[in-house]
Amino acid sequence: MNYSFNSNFPWAPTERIPFNMKNLSVTRDRSTLVAISRVASATNRKVRQNMFKKKYCALATLLLAVIPLQAASKINVMTATEDIAALAREVGGDLVTAEAIAKGYQDPHFVEPKPSFLLKLQKADLLAVVGLQLEIGWLPPLITQSRNPRIQPNQPGYMDMSQYCQILEIPQGQVTRAMGDVHPLGNPHYWLNPDNGRRMAKALADKFGSIQPANAAQFAARYADFDKRLTEAEKGWDAKFAPYKGKKVITYHRSWPNFCERFGLVVADYVEPKPGIPPTPAHTLDLINLMKREGIKLILVEPYFDLRTPNSIASKVDGQVLVLMPSVGGNKEITNYFQLFDYDINALINAFAKLK
Amino acid sequence: MDTLSFLLPPFIASLILTGIHAYLGVHVVERGVIFVDLSLAQIAALGTTMAVLYGIEPHGMGAYAVSLIFTFIGAAVFSTIRGHQVRIPQEAIIGICYAVASAAAILAMSKSVEQTEHLKEMLVGNILTVSWFEVGKTAALYGVVGLFHFIFRKKFLAISMNAAKAEADGINTRLWDFLFYASFGFVVTSSVAIAGVLLVFCYLIVPSVGAMLFSERIGPRLAIGWTMGTVVSAIGVYLSLKIDLPTGATIVCTFALVLILMAVFRQLFWRKAATRLTTAAPNSPAAY
Numbered sequence: 196m197n198y199s200f201n202s203n204f205p206w207a208p209t210e211r212i213p214f215n216m217k218n219l220s221v222t223r224d225r226s227t228l229v230a231i232s233r234v235a236s237a238t239n240r241k242v243r244q245n246m247f248k249k250k251y252c253a254l255a256t257l258l259l260a261v262i263p264l265q266a267a268s269k270i271n272v273m274t275a276t277e278d279i280a281a282l283a284r285e286v287g288g289d290l291v292t293a294e295a296i297a298k299g300y301q302d303p304h305f306v307e308p309k310p311s312f313l314l315k316l317q318k319a320d321l322l323a324v325v326g327l328q329l330e331i332g333w334l335p336p337l338i339t340q341s342r343n344p345r346i347q348p349n350q351p352g353y354m355d356m357s358q359y360c361q362i363l364e365i366p367q368g369q370v371t372r373a374m375g376d377v378h379p380l381g382n383p384h385y386w387l388n389p390d391n392g393r394r395m396a397k398a399l400a401d402k403f404g405s406i407q408p409a410n411a412a413q414f415a416a417r418y419a420d421f422d423k424r425l426t427e428a429e430k431g432w433d434a435k436f437a438p439y440k441g442k443k444v445i446t447y448h449r450s451w452p453n454f455c456e457r458f459g460l461v462v463a464d465y466v467e468p469k470p471g472i473p474p475t476p477a478h479t480l481d482l483i484n485l486m487k488r489e490g491i492k493l494i495l496v497e498p499y500f501d502l503r504t505p506n507s508i509a510s511k512v513d514g515q516v517l518v519l520m521p522s523v524g525g526n527k528e529i530t531n532y533f534q535l536f537d538y539d540i541n542a543l544i545n546a547f548a549k550l551k
Numbered sequence: 552m553d554t555l556s557f558l559l560p561p562f563i564a565s566l567i568l569t570g571i572h573a574y575l576g577v578h579v580v581e582r583g584v585i586f587v588d589l590s591l592a593q594i595a596a597l598g599t600t601m602a603v604l605y606g607i608e609p610h611g612m613g614a615y616a617v618s619l620i621f622t623f624i625g626a627a628v629f630s631t632i633r634g635h636q637v638r639i640p641q642e643a644i645i646g647i648c649y650a651v652a653s654a655a656a657i658l659a660m661s662k663s664v665e666q667t668e669h670l671k672e673m674l675v676g677n678i679l680t681v682s683w684f685e686v687g688k689t690a691a692l693y694g695v696v697g698l699f700h701f702i703f704r705k706k707f708l709a710i711s712m713n714a715a716k717a718e719a720d721g722i723n724t725r726l727w728d729f730l731f732y733a734s735f736g737f738v739v740t741s742s743v744a745i746a747g748v749l750l751v752f753c754y755l756i757v758p759s760v761g762a763m764l765f766s767e768r769i770g771p772r773l774a775i776g777w778t779m780g781t782v783v784s785a786i787g788v789y790l791s792l793k794i795d796l797p798t799g800a801t802i803v804c805t806f807a808l809v810l811i812l813m814a815v816f817r818q819l820f821w822r823k824a825a826t827r828l829t830t831a832a833p834n835s836p837a838a839y
Contacts, residue, residue, distance in 0.1 A: 307797040308679045313557045336680035340557070472661045 270406055273319040273346070275330050276303050277524035278386045279356055279395065281532045283323065285421045286400040290410055296334075299524020302499040304471075306333045316341035319352070320406060323399065326357035327383035351405075357383065359398040360391040363452045384521065387454035389429050392532055396421050428533050432458070432540050439547050443489055445482065447496040447505060450521050454539070463491055466505055474504050486512040492550045493543075495519050498526075517546045554792060561798055562788050564681045564689065568742055568754045569780030571693045574700070575735055576759035577772055578711040584641055587629065588739045588755050590649040591732070592748055594625040595740040597652045600659045622740055625652075626732030630725055633714070676745040679791075679798040685745050692741060696734050707731055708769065750799040754780060757806040764817045783809050 272293040274280040283293035296312055297303045303325065316322065316337060324330055338346060338353075345352035362381035385391045400418035404411030440459035447466040455462050464485055468478040485491065492514035494505045498521075505516045519539050520529055529535050579587060598621030602614035625648060632644045700707055709717040710727050718724050742751040758776030766772050786809075787802030794801075 307800070308677050309795050309797055310554075310557065310679060310792045311795045313679070314554065317557075333677075336677065336682075340560075340680045340682060342556075469661060472657070475661075 270403055271318055271320045273316055273322050275324040275334060276522055278522050278532065278535070279323045279325070281523040282392060282396045283399050285532065286396050286414055286417045287403055288417055290407065290413065291403060299522035299529065300498060300526065303329055303522070304332060308333060308337055312337055313341050316346065317343045319343060319346050321352050321354065321402065322346035323354040323356055325383055325386070326355035327362065327380040329383035354398065354402060356395050356398065357385060359394045360385045361388070363456065382449060382452050384450040385453050387451060387521065388457040389425055389536060390457065391453065393422060393425055428536070432536055435544060436540055439544065442547065443491045445486065445491060445494045447494065447500050450497055451495060458540070463489060466494065466508065479504065479508060483508055483511050486514060493517055493546055497521050515546055515550060517542060558788050558792055560681050560683055560686050561678045562784060564678055564686050564745060565784035565788065565802065566781060567686065567690050567693060568746060568751070569758065569777060569784060571697055571738055572742070572751065572754035573758040573776035573780050574773060575738065576755040576776065577769060578707065578731065579755060580759045580763065581711045584645060585756060586642065586649065587645050588752055589748060590645045590652070591622055591625050591736040591739050592743045592751070593649050593652040595622045595736065597621055597656045597659070600656045604659045604662065618740060619737065622736035623733050626729055626736050629732045630728035633728055676743065676747055677799060678746040678750060681745050689741060689745060693738060696738055699734060747799050749803050753803045753806045757810055761810050761813050764813055765821065779809060
């Protein structure tokens with residue numbers, strides 16, 4: 196049985212509120228000290244200490260009164276992945292705070308639960324998940340144990356983003372063994388088509404509007420702006436990628452059907468014989484033969500898979516292994532939904548250019 | 552106090568694990584079958600995988616029953632391989648069972664129609680997200696197993712400490728070995744489902760090893776093991792919260808730290824006392 200450690204240490208858990216409190220209390224400290232030094236000669240030690248305490252009490256009450264108000268005005272959104280968080284920020288702007296549980300450099304199939312996830316989920320107004328069983332290995336118990344009634348499945352604060360998107364690879368009719376591996380609900384990597392990004396942004400904007408009707412117009416306007424920018428960006432990506440339409444590639448996991456369909460790449464086969472199953476010799480041999488026969492040179496791999504098998508396959512066909520980023524936050528350059536496609540399309544274009 | 556309410560179920564769960572595993576660990580270490588829990592857990596996981604392969608819901612009673620049947624088959628294997636004349640060490644057989652069960656589970660998954668990608672994760676629990684219901688259920692189950700072991704403690708201890716002597720005394724070692732491995736497999740399978748493989752292994756072995764540093768008798772060893780398990784659980788859960796690290800792995804590393812501290816302590820302060828103890832009471836174990 197595999198027990199996978201992941202290495203996401205909480206490098207900088209910057210929580211805004213305690214930080215403010217620290218800053219504030221420092222400045223208040225100084226003024227308190229000044230005040231104290233003025234009256235110090237006339238008062239005894241005890242009175243001084245009392246004043247000190249009172250000032251702190253007053254300060255604490257002030258902070259306690261201010262912070263919840265400030266927090267209440269923002270919609271607290273937790274998301275399963277950084278892609279959804281990025282979209283929430285696009286349409287939510289300053290009116291929401293969005294944070295993802297699985298970071299972009301992590302495999303969203305496997306996330307090691309940490310105590311902070313429970314605390315964050317407990318405070319969330321909204322939880323947006325990818326769905327289609329992508330997070331089934333780790334998220335359901337976190338939701339239950341967060342004891343936050345708002346974000347339980349089928350509650351208004353729970354959004355399964357897959358319901359708003361076009362899903363590929365949904366099995367039709369009766370699933371039989373002869374069909375080989377079939378994902379029961381369809382492929383969960385749907386966010387890699389900008390059109391699905393648009394649909395998710397729309398759904399999020401609508402949801403935010405229903406949570407804060409007073410700001411609904413603002414969310415709608417932000418969505419309209421996002422839609423415009425995305426359409427513009429798509430034109431650029433299409434123009435750039437036009438020469439490579441119809442190219443065949445191999446992918447490691449089934450992460451890229453939406454991306455490939457949108458940008459006109461053809462996925463000929465996968466390195467994994469089935470999702471989660473390590474490559475078998477016969478399958479690897481078939482793959483090498485297929486690549487030789489059809490002149491396929493490129494193998495696309497997610498950053499969290501072992502590169503040894505893809506590299507050995509690529510070396511046998513004079514091909515190349517390319518690590519594409521499946522999510523926002525996959526590396527430091529990719530901080531929003533647009534940069535995700537910028538990065539992947541540029542990487543693909545460079546790889547194709549090198550192979551020529 | 553919100554935080555505390557989140558960490559209370561994992562903490563109570565870890566106390567329950569300490570309770571039964573520190574005791575079973577004494578047997579396991581005494582028998583020298585250190586990896587038997589990993590092996591039995593893997594055999595149980597193979598059972599669940601086979602159940603899923605035949606279309607049984609992985610979290611239902613059906614799959615649970617299949618995994619228990621597999622565990623009992625494993626227990627039967629382990630109880631028959633022990634003979635005093637056999638040259639092959641038991642650990643070898645246990646290791647082989649582990650490897651074969653793991654590999655067979657991979658084969659079964661590769662033939663499955665359903666998405667089995669997440670099956671591994673679904674079978675391995677995480678102590679952070681344990682629910683009160685699971686805590687209660689586990690406490691009740693382990694209470695029954697603990698009572699069973701308490702009633703027959705003389706027989707279980709006799710075969711664990713000195714099987715040849717037990718047989719000479721007329722105890723059916725095959726039967727009691729099977730009962731031991733069956734109850735042990737039952738506990739381990741349930742524990743892995745709530746706490747994960749690594750943590751269960753640590754609760755089983757580390758308290759027992761830590762206690763052996765200080766005492767040879769069963770009673771004090773149990774007391775030291777239970778104390779160590781409780782203290783480590785508390786520190787581990789606290790550290791996991793403070794530094795925000797995965798709870799199970801934090802407890803495992805805390806175990807290692809505490810064990811090192813105990814070893815250092817023994818080296819510095821305990822030597823004399825230990826020698827005095829062994830000269831005063833030479834080879835007199837089994838004082839429960």
